[in-house]
Amino acid sequence: MRKVAVVGAGMTKFMRRAQETGKELAWQAAGMALDSCELTLKDVDCVVMGTAPDAFDMIHMKAEYLSDGAGAWRKPYMRGFLGGGTGVFVANQAWYHVASGLFDVCLVVAEEKMSSCLPHPQGAFVTCWDQFTESPLGTSLLWFFAWEMNRYMTAHGITEREIAQVSVKNKKNALDHPCAQLPAEITVDDVMNSEVMAWPVKRLDVSPTSDGAVALVFASEEVAKRITDKPVWVEGVGWCLDTMYIGQRDLYYPKYVEYAARMAYDMAGIKDPRAEIDIAEPYDPFSYKELHHAEGLLLCDKGEAVKLLVNGETQRTGRQPWCPSGGALGVGNAIAATGTMKVAEIFWQLRGEAGKRQVPGKPRKGVAQAWGDEMQVGTVIVLGV
Amino acid sequence: MPLDKVTQVAQTKPWHGDIPVYGQYTFGIAGERFFRDIKDKGRIMGAECAACNLVYVPPRIYCERCFGELAKWLEIPNRGVVHTFTVAHADLDGNRLKEPVVVALVKFDGVYGGLVHRLGEVEPDKVAIGMAVEMMLKPKAERTGSILDINYFRPIQA
Amino acid sequence: MSEKVKVWPGTPLGEKDIKEKRILVTEWQPNLKYAWDTGIGYGKYFAELKKGRIVGTRCAKCRRVLLPARVFCEWCFRTVDEWVYLEDTGTVNTFSVAYTGTAAERLKEPRIPALIEIDGSHGVAIMHLISEIDPWKVKIGMRVRAVWKPEPEREGAITDIAYWKPI
Numbered sequence: 001m002r003k004v005a006v007v008g009a010g011m012t013k014f015m016r017r018a019q020e021t022g023k024e025l026a027w028q029a030a031g032m033a034l035d036s037c038e039l040t041l042k043d044v045d046c047v048v049m050g051t052a053p054d055a056f057d058m059i060h061m062k063a064e065y066l067s068d069g070a071g072a073w074r075k076p077y078m079r080g081f082l083g084g085g086t087g088v089f090v091a092n093q094a095w096y097h098v099a100s101g102l103f104d105v106c107l108v109v110a111e112e113k114m115s116s117c118l119p120h121p122q123g124a125f126v127t128c129w130d131q132f133t134e135s136p137l138g139t140s141l142l143w144f145f146a147w148e149m150n151r152y153m154t155a156h157g158i159t160e161r162e163i164a165q166v167s168v169k170n171k172k173n174a175l176d177h178p179c180a181q182l183p184a185e186i187t188v189d190d191v192m193n194s195e196v197m198a199w200p201v202k203r204l205d206v207s208p209t210s211d212g213a214v215a216l217v218f219a220s221e222e223v224a225k226r227i228t229d230k231p232v233w234v235e236g237v238g239w240c241l242d243t244m245y246i247g248q249r250d251l252y253y254p255k256y257v258e259y260a261a262r263m264a265y266d267m268a269g270i271k272d273p274r275a276e277i278d279i280a281e282p283y284d285p286f287s288y289k290e291l292h293h294a295e296g297l298l299l300c301d302k303g304e305a306v307k308l309l310v311n312g313e314t315q316r317t318g319r320q321p322w323c324p325s326g327g328a329l330g331v332g333n334a335i336a337a338t339g340t341m342k343v344a345e346i347f348w349q350l351r352g353e354a355g356k357r358q359v360p361g362k363p364r365k366g367v368a369q370a371w372g373d374e375m376q377v378g379t380v381i382v383l384g385v
Numbered sequence: 386m387p388l389d390k391v392t393q394v395a396q397t398k399p400w401h402g403d404i405p406v407y408g409q410y411t412f413g414i415a416g417e418r419f420f421r422d423i424k425d426k427g428r429i430m431g432a433e434c435a436a437c438n439l440v441y442v443p444p445r446i447y448c449e450r451c452f453g454e455l456a457k458w459l460e461i462p463n464r465g466v467v468h469t470f471t472v473a474h475a476d477l478d479g480n481r482l483k484e485p486v487v488v489a490l491v492k493f494d495g496v497y498g499g500l501v502h503r504l505g506e507v508e509p510d511k512v513a514i515g516m517a518v519e520m521m522l523k524p525k526a527e528r529t530g531s532i533l534d535i536n537y538f539r540p541i542q543a
Numbered sequence: 544m545s546e547k548v549k550v551w552p553g554t555p556l557g558e559k560d561i562k563e564k565r566i567l568v569t570e571w572q573p574n575l576k577y578a579w580d581t582g583i584g585y586g587k588y589f590a591e592l593k594k595g596r597i598v599g600t601r602c603a604k605c606r607r608v609l610l611p612a613r614v615f616c617e618w619c620f621r622t623v624d625e626w627v628y629l630e631d632t633g634t635v636n637t638f639s640v641a642y643t644g645t646a647a648e649r650l651k652e653p654r655i656p657a658l659i660e661i662d663g664s665h666g667v668a669i670m671h672l673i674s675e676i677d678p679w680k681v682k683i684g685m686r687v688r689a690v691w692k693p694e695p696e697r698e699g700a701i702t703d704i705a706y707w708k709p710i
Contacts (some may be wrong), residue, residue: 012551019552019566021413027447034452041452058408058571070451111608116408118570121645123406131577132400132585133611133701134670141686143656146639154637154683178551199640199678212553243617247610247658247668251637297607398586398699399578405646407572409561414554420567478574530567 001099005224005231006091006383008037009344010219014181014332017115018211023069025213026111030071031106033215037227038106045103046219047072049079050090050110052335052372053220055124057113069111070215084283084372085239086110087214087339088379091368092237094218094380099234104220110340111213122210126375142206144375146198148251149288153200155252157305158291160200164191165309167204170323173316174330176356179341181332191287205287210332214340216347223288230351235365236270236382238263244374257296257369257378264367264380265277265298273298277382278363280320281342283371284327293369294322296378320354321359324349339370343381392398412530415446418458424530427522429461431496439497463520467490468499471511485490485509491518491538505537565586584613587626595691597629599664608664630662631689632710640678653678659687659707674706686710 012018012025020028026049034040049063049070059065063079070077078097080089087110094106114121122141129139152158165241174183186204194204224231238260242249249255261273266359270276282293291305299320300308308314314322325331325345328338346366348354367385371377412420415432422430431443432455439448440459448455470489476482487509492499504512505521518538528534560566581589584600588611591598599610600623607618608627615622638657642650655673660666673681674690687707697703 011551013551013555015553015555017411017556017561018553019411019414019417019556019560020552021411021416024413024415024446025553026710027452031447031452031454032548032552041450055404055406058406058410058573061554068445069447071449071452073449116410117406118409119406121406123646124404126402126404126645129670131402131579132581135402136700136702137656137670137672138654139656140641140645140647142643142647143639143641146641147637147656147658150639150683151637176572178548179553195642196640197643198656201639201644244607246670247636247660251658398589399580400700401576401578403576407570408569409568411556412567412569417567472620 002101003221004095004098004218004234005221006216006234006347007219007224007228007231008033008039008341009215009347010036011213011214011344012181013177013211014210014334016142016181016210018113022059022062022066022111022113025113025211026066026069026109029111029213029215030069030107030109033217037217039105039217041071041106042081044071044075044107045105046076046097047107047109048090048093049077050086050108050336050340052081052083052086052112053124053304056117056121056335058116066109066111071107076103082373082377082379083266084285084335084338085370085377085379086336086372087341088343088368088370088381089239090340091216091343091381092239093165094216094381095234096118096239098218098220104223108216108218108340109213110215110337112334112337113211114209114334115211123158132283140198142198142201145286146201148292149200149286151251151384152288152292157306158303158306161188161192162310163288163291164188166284167191167291167329169309169315170284170327170329173324173357174326177326177331180326180330181210181213183326183330201286207285207328207333210334212332212337214333214337214342214344216340230385232350232383232385234381235384236264236266236268238267238380240378241373242376244376246375249376251303254292254296254371254378256376257293257371257380258298260378260380261297261369262384268382268384273367274300274320277320277365277367279324279346279359279366280322281325281327281345281366281368282322283339283342283369284323284329285333287329289371290322290327293371297367297369297380316357316359324354324357324359335372339368339379342368342370343383346383350383355360415444420530420534423522423534424528427525428511429463429500429520430458431461433457433459442493442496442498442500461493461496465493465499465518465538467504467512467514467516467518468492469514470504470512487512490536496498502532502535503537504539506539585611588612592701592703593697593699595697597631597661599627599629600665601625601627608667610661610664610667610669623637627663629664633659633661633687633707635673635681635683635685635687636660636668637683638673638681649690655681657707671701672706673708675708
């Protein structure tokens with residue numbers, strides 16, 4: 001397999017409701033990504049699109065709808081769809097488009113326009129639950145997260161106050177992200193006092209729904225070396241799916257994230273992720289999720305993630321920053337685009353281009369992870385310089 | 386493994402349900418301007434890409450071929466040609482329409498793209514590909530900023 | 544590069560922009576209704592619920608119970624070997640005290656959705672609701688029993704069990 005690098009990135013603001021159509025958002029992000037590495041549409045050989053349920057944008061076959069805004073006019077085009085897991089999966093897809101030798105330059109675009117879905121995008125998730133055995137009980141998607149958080153807390157004896165620190169950290173990190181939707185300086189008490197939506201999940205434990213788009217440019221080794229002095233190499237990719245049946249897997253630990261992570265670490269030759277990974281962007285749609293996923297990424301023992309959080313190791317100035325971007329909690333959760341935002345963050349961090357968010361110490365290896373789908377997919381990418 | 390035998394279709398009970406959402410779409414940066422021009426000024430605008438020598442209708446903020454930003458807009462004459470058409474006899478839910486509706490793709494001279502709309506003031510069996518048609522707008526007071534501000538296209542009277 | 548970018552694209556809108564019609568929007572309600580076939584496994588599962596019983600299936604190769612009843616084992620990809628009747632008692636695996644409903648609307652009275660491990664299945668859980676208890680007294684590990692709707696009201700659905708209550 002050929003070596004592949006990420007050579008450019010771009011994104012729009014993440015907003016509660018954008019005036020732009022999905023096509024326009026896609027073009028804004030894609031155009032910016034191409035400009036960032038001084039490539040034009042002519043240089044792009046193929047396009048990979050990541051976008052989550054058609055029901056969010058309320059457009060049937062929305063990848064086709066978005067294709068012209070994603071630069072795919074008369075080009076080979078492929079859509080990946082793993083719900084929230086899409087954001088990192090499109091990066092994996094771009095990797096194999098180029099690594100296989102079929103294409104030299106692959107443009108990745110991830111887009112979401114959730115504001116089109118009324119009364120609330122959550123209503124589109126009705127069949128995320130089993131329509132026969134679960135939806136008739138009046139299900140809300142929040143219940144699933146509440147269950148998982150409860151199980152996680154109880155299994156390890158972790159408190160809501162400890163988990164709340166993830167929201168505090170990420171929303172504060174997001175203050176330095178120019179595209180952030182909900183950056184804020186909040187306290188643990190603010191989180192504890194926020195509205196209980198489905199105990200133990202409270203309003204400030206939840207990331208917002210967003211409109212936004214992110215784009216990346218992947219290139220083969222030969223091309224990458226010609227266009228940039230700072231290629232960021234794809235060192236490992238992984239993805240894995242678990243059973244759809246909630247009652248058959250224990251929610252306290254995301255095994256499927258571990259399998260995806262192992263696939264990526266094996267490819268990257270990483271034996272000890274705790275020591276070898278400099279920065280991590282685990283998917284954090286909810287506060288406890290950052291910890292849950294970090295354990296799945298083998299960055300610490302099961303139940304130990306909270307200790308690293310509490311003793312400051314995962315702050316931007318800490319030993320192994322987690323979500324230096326501000327994550328979904330701070331920047332926003334434009335479902336498919338969020339994971340790609342995390343990949344873009346690792347890209348900028350490893351090149352020393354993250355501005356005020358820059359993590360000190362010249363990080364050399366980073367991991368980005370996304371999750372979602374029917375709540376059972378893990379997608380992982382390891383980047384390095 | 387022993388299975389229950391079902392002998393009548395009525396015994397297989399399907400589970401009924403729906404997905405309770407509806408869509409609210411912003412027109413976008415280009416769409417906002419395009420539809421306001423139809424509503425307030427009664428004119429169709431196109432966006433020009435000088436690099437590719439194309440004019441897009443409906444207009445967009447970018448060219449799909451070269452990805453350039455399209456800043457220059459120009460007015461398109463309100464006459465076009467029927468590129469293709471169909472005569473619809475059923476509605477979206479499959480019910481028979483009282484009166485058949487002629488739906489056409491109308492193309493304009495020198496324009497990349499076109500508009501899908503109804504044809505009016507013409508019998509379905511008199512419509513032909515290549516027919517010259519002109520835009521008929523609703524009265525200004527009835528326009529809301531929608532493709533339906535155009536009532537239909539009708540054959541140009543000789 | 545990201546440090547050099549001065550203006551990040553995107554035009555955020557507020558509630559008022561739409562309410563006060565400062566920008567144009569168009570709306571559409573799809574007319575979509577579904578009649579999903581339950582399949583063989585769920586078909587039997589619901590037929591048994593109507594009779595007041597919970598049934599699963601057993602995969603002898605993987606030595607496990609599948610619940611709700613399904614006809615192929617997704618681990619080994621074989622057809623399952625037999626139907627298994629289970630108890631209508633169980634243990635709470637996880638739960639929530641929920642103040643939100645399907646369309647993210649606020650509920651005045653909280654509901655208690657839970658995953659309940661059904662006795663006889665060796666730890667396989669199904670989703671249902673708990674009631675007849677102060678929500679803040681529910682604990683993971685608590686024992687519960689199904690409260691069935693009266694027979695004439697049952698229709699062959701998961702709601703034939705009205706809720707679960709503490710034993």
